[in-house]
Amino acid sequence: MxxxxxxxxxxxxxxxxxxxxxxxxxxxxxxxxxxxxxxxxxxxxxxxxxxxxxxxxxxxxxxxxxxxxxxxxxxxxxxxxxxxxxxxxxxxxxxxxxxxAKAVRFDDGKREFWLEKSTGMVCMALSSKSLVITGIDDRRYWVHMPNTESRFQSVAYLQQIWWFEVVGEIDFRFPAGTYSLYFRLHLGKPSSSRHAGRRGCGSEKNAGSGIHGWDRKPVRFQLSTSDGQNAVSQRYLDDEPGSWALYHAGDFVVAPDTEEHGQGRPVRVKFSMAQIDCTHTKGGLCVDSVLVYPRGFRTERVVDAQR
Known part of the structure; x- marks a missing residue:
């Protein structure tokens, strides 16, 4: 830029x-x-x-x-x-x-926002540690692993679980505009090194190891706002292992501020991704962060879900 x-x-x-x-x-x-x-x-x-x-x-x-x-x-x-x-x-x-225009961190460093330099629009990132993840405290299911390709230098890696659900919430005063919310995901086992190769979360050799269950049922993405906006979509996680992708969960619109004296209109956004069919296990997935960008702006490959 x-x-x-x-x-x-x-x-x-x-x-x-x-x-x-x-x-x-x-x-x-x-x-x-x-x-x-x-x-x-x-x-x-x-x-x-x-x-x-x-x-x-x-x-x-x-x-x-x-x-x-x-x-x-x-x-x-x-x-x-x-x-x-x-x-x-x-x-x-x-x-x-x-x-x-530099990252401004808050919530004990688990969230950050910044201005996209060309447009002055607000972007936001939420680390995996700011999300509510089913089973995250049980190392049989999930582990937090260091990774240099994460904005927060850490990802949550799912080894295996029956009930997969990741939930989060944003309560913020965004400037008026239309925003897209994405989950930044990576199929494949992550490297435990802080110097992982440029292919993503793990090396090319182990990128496909441990991946299972995502071809049985699609993952369901949901988004809702405090002013009544809703988006629901689903997609099979069947992309090529070994690289990051932004999975589009939905868009929301922030109306112009008319009463808040230029502070932006308050909006609460709730979002989730889930695959809770308990007839089979699933695993081999990195969850890095949730990103909010002005609609149309993107920095990585985007995977659009089916409505």
Missing amino acids: GAGASDLAAPAEAAGSGLGDMPELCAGEVLLRLGAPDICRLARLNRAFRSAAGADFVWEAKLPENYGYLMGFVRGSAGEDVEGGGKRGAVGKKEVYARL
């Missing part, structure tokens, strides 16, 4: 006068029509763009309407503050955008 969060936070470098010194307000009007990475690139063009690229009015237009609420998760963490009162004092909107 080009310029990253570090580019946003760094001062713009001096550059030539390519287009000459146009008025800063004119440069600002151009930048208002661009995404954050392109703003950072144009800041290197000349003095007018460099100055406009640091202006609050440019970056406030890129921030989600509830950025104050989002920064509430940052305040008090490592001495950070926004807009005065803390160790760093007041910071500009560019610095606010840069901070939110």
